[in-house]
Amino acid sequence: DSGVTQTPKHLITATGQRVTLRCSPRSGDLSVYWYQQSLDQGLQFLIQYYNGEERAKGNILERFSAQQFPDLHSELNLSSLELGDSALYFCASSRSGGAPDTQYFGPGTRLTVL
Amino acid sequence: GQNIDQPTEMTATEGAIVQINCTYQTSGFNGLFWYQQHAGEAPTFLSYNVLDGLEEKGRFSSFLSRSKGYSYLLLKELQMKDSASYLCAVRDRGATNKLIFGTGTLLAVQP
Numbered sequence: 001d002s003g004v005t006q007t008p009k010h011l012i013t014a015t016g017q018r019v020t021l022r023c024s025p026r027s028g029d030l031s032v033y034w035y036q037q038s039l040d041q042g043l044q045f046l047i048q049y050y051n052g053e054e055r056a057k058g059n060i061l062e063r064f065s066a067q068q069f070p071d072l073h074s075e076l077n078l079s080s081l082e083l084g085d086s087a088l089y090f091c092a093s094s095r096s097g098g099a100p101d102t103q104y105f106g107p108g109t110r111l112t113v114l
Numbered sequence: 115g116q117n118i119d120q121p122t123e124m125t126a127t128e129g130a131i132v133q134i135n136c137t138y139q140t141s142g143f144n145g146l147f148w149y150q151q152h153a154g155e156a157p158t159f160l161s162y163n164v165l166d167g168l169e170e171k172g173r174f175s176s177f178l179s180r181s182k183g184y185s186y187l188l189l190k191e192l193q194m195k196d197s198a199s200y201l202c203a204v205r206d207r208g209a210t211n212k213l214i215f216g217t218g219t220l221l222a223v224q225p
Contacts (some may be wrong), residue, residue, distance in 0.1 A: 002156060002158070004156075031192065031211060033211075033212075034211075035215075041217065042201065042215045042216055042217035042218055043157070043201065043210055043213075043215040044215075045213060045214065045215075047213060048156075048210055048211065055210050056206075056208075056210035056211075056212045090156060090157070094211055095209075100144060100145045100205055101164065101165060101211060102147070102159050102162065103159075103211065103213060104159065105145075105149075105156040105157045105158070106153070106154050106156060107154075108154075108156055111153075
C-alpha cells in the first residue's frame with residue numbers, strides 16, 4: 001500500500017458524459033501527478049500540481065482538467081467522454097515538486113466508456 | 115523528441131537471472147527510474163539512477179550509462195512473483211518531476 005488513495009476504483013459511463021476522479025496523496029506529499037494508461041500505450045503523463053498550483057502539463061486533452069485543493073487532494077475532470085478515453089487513470093504523489101523524489105502511485109481508477 | 119525503448123516481452127526461468135534493457139533519447143535527462151507493475155495494479159518503485167554505474171538493492175540491480183542513453187534492470191534468483199511488467203521512466207530536466215515512461219517489458223517467469 002503506497003499511501004495514495006484513489007476513488008472510485010471502477011467507473012462505467014457513456015459517451016458524452018462527464019466524470020470526476022479523486023486522489024488523496026500520501027501524508028506530507030505536496031505534489032500530485034496524473035497519468036493515463038491505455039492498452040496500446042504506456043503510462044502517459046497528463047498533469048502535475050504542486051501545493052495547489054499547476055507545475056507541469058503533458059499531453060492532456062482540452063476536455064480534461066484538474067485541480068489540487070488546499071487540503072492537497074486532487075481531482076481530474078474528464079468531459080465529453082469518448083470511447084478512446086477508456087483507460088486506467090493513475091494518480092501519484094511525491095514529497096516535493098522539483099527534486100528527483102520518488103513518485104508513489106495510487107491503485108488507479110479504471111474508466112470504461114460505453 | 116522523447117523516445118524510450120524496451121523489449122515488449124521476455125521469458126525467463128525461476129531461479130535464473132534476467133536483464134531488461136532500456137534505451138532512451140530525450141530532450142532532457144535528470145535521472146532514470148524503474149517501476150514494477152503487476153497487471154491491473156499500481157506501478158511500484160524499484161530503483162533510481164542519476165549517475166553512471168550500478169545500484170544494487172537486494173535481488174534487483176539497475177545500471178545507467180548516460181553517454182550511451184542506456185540502462186538495464188537485473189533481476190537475480192527469479193521467483194514466480196516477479197512475473198510482471200517492468201517500466202523504465204526518464205525524469206525530464208527542469209523544475210518539474212515529470213516522468214516519461216517507456217511502454218514496459220512484460221516478464222514471464224516459468225517454473
